[in-house]
Structure formats: structure tokens, C-alpha cells
Amino acid sequence: MHLYGKEVKPLRAWRLIVMAVFVLTVGALAINGLVYAMSKQVEIVDDNGYYEKFITYKATAADILAEKEVVLQSDDEINFAPDKKVPDGARITVSRAVMVKIDDGGNEYLKRTAKKTVGALLQSLGIDANAGIKLNTGTDSSVVEGMTLKIVYVKEELVTAEEVIPYKVTKKSTTKLEPGKTRVLQEGSEGLSKNVYKVSYENNKEVARELVEKTVVTAAKEKIVEYGAAQPKVAIVYGTGSIVSRSGEFRYKGVITCSASAYCIKGRTATGTTTKVGTVAVDPKVIPLGTRLYIEAPDGSWTYGSAVAADTGGAIKGNKIDLYMETYQEAIKFGRRTAKVYILE
Structure with missing residues (x-):
């Protein structure tokens, strides 16, 4: 009997055949075990309604999505870095971007975003929701296609200003003057006050001013004028x-x-x-x-x-x-x- 071109005795040949079959079987089992160990079960969930749970041998999120022909558009987001290995049992969530209008302190522009809440969108814009802004909706509100997010920057400050106090003019009637005639009994003079205001701004424009303190530096002096009272018409x-x-x-x-x-x-x-x-x-x-x-x-x-x-x-x-x-x-x-x-x- 010949084995591998050499003549061997029949008993020895059978032993060699059995050993070869054993080695091949063990190798195949090892390869299958390795392949099985490399496989994993994952899920893909898409905003558009797509869902699939399957076994894959792909390692990274990008490769798994490509395997299922899930294409990411501009500004779409997933919950894994594209080149990161995805563990067994993981769920890959695809967040599709929508177009929204941003009014940022009067500067308007369009933006595609995959953020789900207004708070997350603000964070992505580098805007602190707790740092002097006013919104047209809550930070927990959902971001939807076509919405407008209006951001108004607000602040308050105390402003001190000197102001003229106008004098009061008091008119007194008298029968000592003819109707239409006048005379000044006391000249008036303006006063001066130092006022403290709380001024409110929106987008750097003053929108309100409230007087919080007034100090009279110089009091105004009243002007007193007498005038001839018109006599009532007396009829006989x-x-x-x-x-x-x-x-x-x-x-x-x-x-x-x-x-x-x-x-x-x-x-x-x-x-x-x-x-x-x-x-x-x-x-x-x-x-x-x-x-x-x-x-x-x-x-x-x-x-x-x-x-x-x-x-x-x-x-x-x-x-x-x-x-x-x-x-x-x-x-x-x-x-x-x-x-x-x-x-x-």
C-alpha cells in the first residue's frame, strides 16, 4: 500500500489515515468554534421606522450598517462611533436629522440636526440654557421638522442718571386783573434729581426701564401766575x-x-x-x-x-x-x- 508516494504496510497505513481524519476534524471544529465566537446578535433601529434584529460577523458600527445598506445622511447620528466595535446584544440607534430654523439673537439661519430635544440642540450649538436666555419653547420640547427656535439674550443692569425736574406752574384767578391779563407772582426754577433705574435688555436692545431709587439734589420751585378771570356773562x-x-x-x-x-x-x-x-x-x-x-x-x-x-x-x-x-x-x-x-x- 502506498501513502503519499511511499509504500507502507497496510496496518500502518490505516493508522495514518485515521490520524489525518482526526486532525482535519479537530481543525474544522476549531475553525467553526472561532467563527461562532466572532458572530454576534445586534439590532438596528431607525427614526424612519426601520428595525431589524440579526446575526452579524461585522465588528464596527459602520460595517454593520453597510451590511444592511443603512445609509447615513448629512448630520444624521448614531449612538456608536462609526469605527467602534459593537458588542453582542447591542442596539444601534439611527437618529435622522431634520431641518429647523434658528433665530439666534436676531441672526436667523437654517440648520439640520439630529438632536431630539431643544436642550440637546442648544448644547450642540454651545449655548447654555441657564445663562441669560429666553426661548419660545421649553428645553424639554421635541425638535421637529420645520420648527423655529427663537433664542433671546436677556440681561439687566442698574443705570444712574441725572434728570431735570420740571417746575410746576400754578395759575390763580383774580378779579383784580382784566380778563386776558396775567402777572407772575413767583418765578419758577427747575430742580435736579439723581435716579437709579433697573434697565432690561433683549438682544442688547433696551426693552424696559424701572425707577428703583430717586434722590432729589435740588428741588424745583413752583411758578405762580395770576390771571384775570373772565366775568360770567350777566344778562338783564x-x-x-x-x-x-x-x-x-x-x-x-x-x-x-x-x-x-x-x-x-x-x-x-x-x-x-x-x-x-x-x-x-x-x-x-x-x-x-x-x-x-x-x-x-x-x-x-x-x-x-x-x-x-x-x-x-x-x-x-x-x-x-x-x-x-x-x-x-x-x-x-x-x-x-x-x-x-x-x-x-
Whole structure:
């Protein structure tokens, strides 16, 4: 019997054959064991809905994805480094990027991202969500296709400023001035204050200012102005009639109610006559000088009697009249009263 070109005895030949078969069998088993040891079970999960669980002999994440023809687009992400070996039983998660609009402090741009939450997206942009920003959504909100993320940078600071305090103008009416005339009783002057404001900014633009402290350095001085008060229009109620008194009967053509005071200064009147009982100072714009009058209380409790509008006075404006009395005591006693004045024919 020949084995490998050499002649051997039959018994020895069979021994060699058995040994060869044994070696080949052991080698095959070793190779199978090695191959089995190199295999592993993995899962692939894709945002697009793809899922597969399978046995693979590939080592790295990139090779495993290529084996299943899973293609990563720009900005897509996986949970393993592409060249990292994937252990048995691992799950490879593929996060697909979506297009979002970023408004970063007024600077707008489009960005593809595979981040799942707004917080993760901010972190990828190098923005600290807790460092003076305001968002149009929460950091836990999901990132979805077409969304707009608005980032507003906010800050506050205290600002000190000196400000002018305008003076107040107070106007007082007076009957000592003609209507339309004015005079300054006290000039006004501006003051000065030092104010502290809390100023709020958004994207470096001031959006609010709150006064937190005010210190008056110089107080403003009020300006006081007097002006001639417009006299109310006083109308004589025209209508004929007659009144009867102890001194006779008087015909009148009109009636007016006036505020009457009294004076006792002797002298010449505005019409050139001498003051006497029956001389009355009037406002010529209401009762013309020379007009004959009859004056009494509206309720008849007192009577001045017949009189003539013969004088004027600086304070006698509108429906005011001043009745001449013989003595100071009579004038003081009369004081100021409401009078019914008849305009005689």
C-alpha cells in the first residue's frame, strides 16, 4: 500500500489515515468554534421606522450598517462611533436629522440636526440654557421638522442718571386783573434729581426701564401766575312791570340779580356827580352809567330804594354793585347781600 508516494504496510497505513481524519476534524471544529465566537446578535433601529434584529460577523458600527445598506445622511447620528466595535446584544440607534430654523439673537439661519430635544440642540450649538436666555419653547420640547427656535439674550443692569425736574406752574384767578391779563407772582426754577433705574435688555436692545431709587439734589420751585378771570356773562331779564314803594310807583323794563356791597367814601363819581345816598357803582358793561335803578332784597326784607348808576369801581365787575352809605357803620353793617335790581324806564 502506498501513502503519499511511499509504500507502507497496510496496518500502518490505516493508522495514518485515521490520524489525518482526526486532525482535519479537530481543525474544522476549531475553525467553526472561532467563527461562532466572532458572530454576534445586534439590532438596528431607525427614526424612519426601520428595525431589524440579526446575526452579524461585522465588528464596527459602520460595517454593520453597510451590511444592511443603512445609509447615513448629512448630520444624521448614531449612538456608536462609526469605527467602534459593537458588542453582542447591542442596539444601534439611527437618529435622522431634520431641518429647523434658528433665530439666534436676531441672526436667523437654517440648520439640520439630529438632536431630539431643544436642550440637546442648544448644547450642540454651545449655548447654555441657564445663562441669560429666553426661548419660545421649553428645553424639554421635541425638535421637529420645520420648527423655529427663537433664542433671546436677556440681561439687566442698574443705570444712574441725572434728570431735570420740571417746575410746576400754578395759575390763580383774580378779579383784580382784566380778563386776558396775567402777572407772575413767583418765578419758577427747575430742580435736579439723581435716579437709579433697573434697565432690561433683549438682544442688547433696551426693552424696559424701572425707577428703583430717586434722590432729589435740588428741588424745583413752583411758578405762580395770576390771571384775570373772565366775568360770567350777566344778562338783564327784560320785561315791563311796576313796583310800589313808600316813595311811589316805579315802572321798570328789566330786572337783574346782583351781589351788593356798600361803601362810604365821599367824593366825585365816575360821572362827575358827588356821592350821596342813591349813588351806585356798577360795571358799565352790564348796567350803563346813568341808568335809573330801584334796589331791594329778593324777599323784600330790606330796601335801598331808588338809585342811579353813577359810579364804577376796580372790583365792581359783572353782576356786582356797590351802594353808597352815609356812614362807615352803615356800610359795615350792610356787608354783602344779594340784591334785586330793577332797571327803571
